[in-house]
Amino acid sequence: MTWLDKFRLKKGLIQALNEIGFTTPTQIQQKTLARISGGQDVIGVGPEGCGKTTTYILAALNKFTYTPDGVPKVLILVPTKEKVEEVAEKIDQLNRNKTISIVQLFPAPGTEAQMNAMADGADIVVATPDRARAIYLKLGLDVNKIELLVIDDAELIVKQGFQLPVTELANSIPKCQCLVFTEVLHERLNKLIAPFMKQPAIVEVEELGEPQFDTLPQLLYVLPNFGTKVNLLNLFMQDEEVFTKVALFVNTRPTAEKLYASLNNRKNSVALLNPWFFEMDGFTSVQEFRDAATRVLIVVNDAEQKPELNDIPFLIHFELPVEKDIYINRMINRSPGDDNETMAITFATDLELASVKKIEQAIGQKIQVGDLPEDLIIEKERAPAETAEKKAAKIKGEDNAPGAAFHEKKASNAKTYNLKASVKAKMNKQKKH
Structure with missing residues (x-):
């Protein structure tokens, strides 16, 4: 055409x-x-x-x-x-x-x-x-x-x-x-x-590239927010017979610490790869994790570290890495002829779906979307902490009397109107319009 x-x-x-x-x-x-x-x-x-x-x-x-x-x-x-x-x-x-x-x-x-x-x-x-x-x-x-x-x-x-x-x-x-x-x-x-x-x-329109390599079986769960991600993770971890060994990938240390505390509170066996606090359980290599009885290893994303993930039954991306190549490198099936039973699971919110699309375009295939469990608790959206602080400050300010620098606006200066754009334009004589 x-x-x-x-x-x-x-x-x-x-x-x-x-x-x-x-x-x-x-x-x-x-x-x-x-x-x-x-x-x-x-x-x-x-x-x-x-x-x-x-x-x-x-x-x-x-x-x-x-x-x-x-x-x-x-x-x-x-x-x-x-x-x-x-x-x-x-x-x-x-x-x-x-x-x-x-x-x-x-x-x-x-x-x-x-x-x-x-x-x-x-x-x-x-x-x-x-x-x-x-x-x-x-x-x-x-x-x-x-x-x-x-x-x-x-x-x-x-x-x-x-x-x-x-x-x-x-x-x-x-x-x-x-x-x-x-x-x-x-x-x-x-x-x-x-x-x-x-x-x-x-x-x-979908424009997927040609597959360049074999990838591990992948499953995508679309979730509304961080709290619901945590709930789904804990729900999965309750099944000790299925989720025997899990490598859990996150982007930041604060997220890793939250998940470490959450999983520990539910009596799951969890550790960090290269922990930064001595009181946290951890390993210096993935091989140590394989040999231990620990079920979950939390890995903070780092482009420089490329852990060997062979023979770990589940790779869960709690967050998608900023660089799609980091994700793709983990998804490559390096022994396609063997009976590799590793499953890759990704949690994504609406705001992360664009990254999912870029990954699908790069690997040349759609990632299957999983159905959410019926007993999953969906968390409501929470107001940002900054907004809550501003509201608290406003309430506090209303409780206190105005200070010495405070003065009421004159009636002539008080804005109690909302002009239309056409009226605004006429008021500005410098404009052509």
Whole structure:
């Protein structure tokens, strides 16, 4: 299929695509561009490198028919400064209408330069959610004429905790088409985008590579939070006949200490590999663990240490390592001809599913998802400790009388209103909009 066969793209865009070697649309572009051209909201799910960024850039540039007027028509939200720069560079690569103004907004000392750039005119804004919200609240971003809102790397935006600025910006736009692109679609992301997306089409593509090696049998358990992970681990460890020897992998020492205490409290035989406190049971090698009666060996992830894991019946990843190659190296079946009965089990929350997708793409196969036991206790989400401390401080402050430096605002200075974006824009005379 060529670009002219199905998609209503402008000639300048088709020419730019051919010049840079994009002669054939990718799978995700074939499945989404026609829907986007028709005005439908779309959620695109696919691995890194499948063409998601090019898809929404084509959709954005296709919005401009005549000379733009310098008022934002497209808002693209991405998680990091580096991604902002990458997207802006790709827009410039595909854009043949040089009258279109692209402005980048990302965290940097001060906002004056970015406010001035917006005042000079912006047709496409590429921004991190936090900085876009900050500029909006300073009357620098007019969202009233936005026709297309794009949220890219949405799973990372959720992981970084940018739900509030995304929600505020989306709710401030009177009416627009919404596109969301992500490597994985999970419950937390659905909660973020459901309120402002209108009957979106969900398009998912799978691009698994060719298997490079034999891997151990793997099983994935998707769990809502850390507490439920602990409950499932303890539930498994109650079965002493099945879980005779377990290597348990975690990312940090605090997590290792929590699991060590939890398993010990339930009278499980547990030790650490290379313990850092003398009062903790431990071994200096996996071979010592094999020869001992201890059932569980906790291993803190370290790229430099490569323990020999042969003949250990269960390898449990309580947390996925940051580098997927560390995980993959443990999953390689180094003796495929033998009767190796090792089973690899992975616990993952919604926020770790993107890492699971990258691993599946690298090993060339899907990891089977296991059913959660009926007697598993699902822990409720807990408020972060920092939030609890702030609430406590607020309550304490309300109990105390105001100090000497405290003074009530004048009635004329008290803000008891919430202006619409259009009113804010009119109040700022320096802006073109």
